[in-house]
Amino acid sequence: MTQQIAEIAISLLLVIAGIFGLSGSWGLIKLPRLMMRLHSPTTATTLGVGCVLIASVVRSWFLEGTQTWHEILIMLFLVLTAPITANFIAKAHLHRHREEERDLPDSGTGRQWATFEDESLSVLPEMTKVGPPDR
Amino acid sequence: MIAYALGFAYACFGLGLVMNIWRIFRAPGVTDRVLALDTMVINVIALIGLYGISTGSPVYFEAALLFAMTGFVSTVAYCKFILRGDIIE
Numbered sequence: 001m002t003q004q005i006a007e008i009a010i011s012l013l014l015v016i017a018g019i020f021g022l023s024g025s026w027g028l029i030k031l032p033r034l035m036m037r038l039h040s041p042t043t044a045t046t047l048g049v050g051c052v053l054i055a056s057v058v059r060s061w062f063l064e065g066t067q068t069w070h071e072i073l074i075m076l077f078l079v080l081t082a083p084i085t086a087n088f089i090a091k092a093h094l095h096r097h098r099e100e101e102r103d104l105p106d107s108g109t110g111r112q113w114a115t116f117e118d119e120s121l122s123v124l125p126e127m128t129k130v131g132p133p134d135r
Numbered sequence: 136m137i138a139y140a141l142g143f144a145y146a147c148f149g150l151g152l153v154m155n156i157w158r159i160f161r162a163p164g165v166t167d168r169v170l171a172l173d174t175m176v177i178n179v180i181a182l183i184g185l186y187g188i189s190t191g192s193p194v195y196f197e198a199a200l201l202f203a204m205t206g207f208v209s210t211v212a213y214c215k216f217i218l219r220g221d222i223i224e
Contacts, residue, residue, distance in 0.1 A: 011140035014185075018147030021181055025151030028158055028174055034167060041174035045151070049177055052144065052184040056196075059137075059188055070196040074180070074203055081207040085173055088214035093166040095218055 006062035013055035021048030034093050042086040050075050091115055141189050148181045169213045176206030 027040025053071035060068045094115055107113050155178065158171040180199045187195035212222050 007136055010188075011136045014137070014140035014144040014188075017181065018144035021144075021151050021178060022147040025154040025174060025178065028171060029154055034164065034170070037167070037170060041170060041177060045174055045177045045181075048148075049181045049184065052181050052188070056184055056188050059191075060193070064191070066193075068193060068196075070193065070200070071184070074184075074196065074200050077200065077203050077207075078177070078180070081203070085207060085210045085214075088211055089166055089170055089173070092169070092214045092217040093164070096164070096166060 002062060006058055010055045010058050010063075013051045013058070017048045017051030017055065019048075020044050020051065024048060035090065038086050038090060042082045046078055046082045049078060137188075141185060144185055145182070148178050148185065152178045152182070165217060166214075169210060169217070172213070173206065173210045176202060176210075180206075 021044070024040045024043075024045030027044060028037055031037045031040065053075045057068065057071045060066050094113055152175060155171045155175040159168050159175075162168045162171065180202050183195050183199040183202065187193065187199070215222050
C-alpha cells in the first residue's frame with residue numbers, strides 16, 4: 001500500500017517536473033524582453049529540478065529503504081544560487097543597454113535603477129601599500 | 136507507471152535542452168546567451184537526476200552537485216566579464 005502511494009507520488013512529481021522544466025525553457029524563447037525572460041529559468045526550471053530531486057528522495061526512502069540527503073543538498077544549492085545569477089545577469093543587461101535605453105523597463109519608483117545611482121559614491125578598490133616586509 | 140512518467144520527464148527536459156541550444160545560436164544579445172547557458176546547466180542537472188532515478192544508483196548526484204557548482208561559478212564569471220571586461224581584477 002505504501003509502495004503504491006509512493007509510486008503514484010513519484011510519477012506525479014516527475015510529470016509536474018517535466019511540465020515546469022519545459023515551460024521554463026519555452027518561456028526563455030517566447031517572452032519578449034530579457035527582464036521577463038530572466039524569470040522563466042530562475043523560477044520554473046528550478047522548480048522542475050526540485051520536483052525531480054524530491055521524486056528521487058521519495059524513491060530512495062520508500063522504495064529502496066535507504067535514507068539519503070544528497071538531493072536536498074543540490075536543491076538547497078540551486079535555490080540559493082538562482083537569485084544571485086539572475087541578479088548578475090540583470091545587472092550586466094542594465095549596464096550594457098544604458099546608452100540606447102531602448103530595452104530597459106521602468107524602475108517604478110520615479111528614480112533610475114539603483115545600480116546606476118551611486119556610481120560617484122561607489123567605493124573604488126584600494127591597493128594595499130607595498131612596503132618593506134616586517135621581518 | 137514510474138517508467139512512463141520518467142519517459143515524459145526525459146522528453147520534456149530534452150526538448151528544453153534543444154530550445155536552449157536554439158536560443159544560444161539565435162539570441163538578440165550576449166546576456167541572453169549567458170542566460171541560455173545557465174538554463175542549460177539546470178536542465179542537464181535535471182537529466183542527471185532522472186538518470187539516477189532510472190538506474191537507482193546514488194553515484195550520479197555527486198556529478199549533479201558538481202555541475203550545479205560549476206554552472207553557478209561560470210555564469211557569475213561570464214557576467215563579471217561582460218560588466219568589467221575582466222574577471223579577476
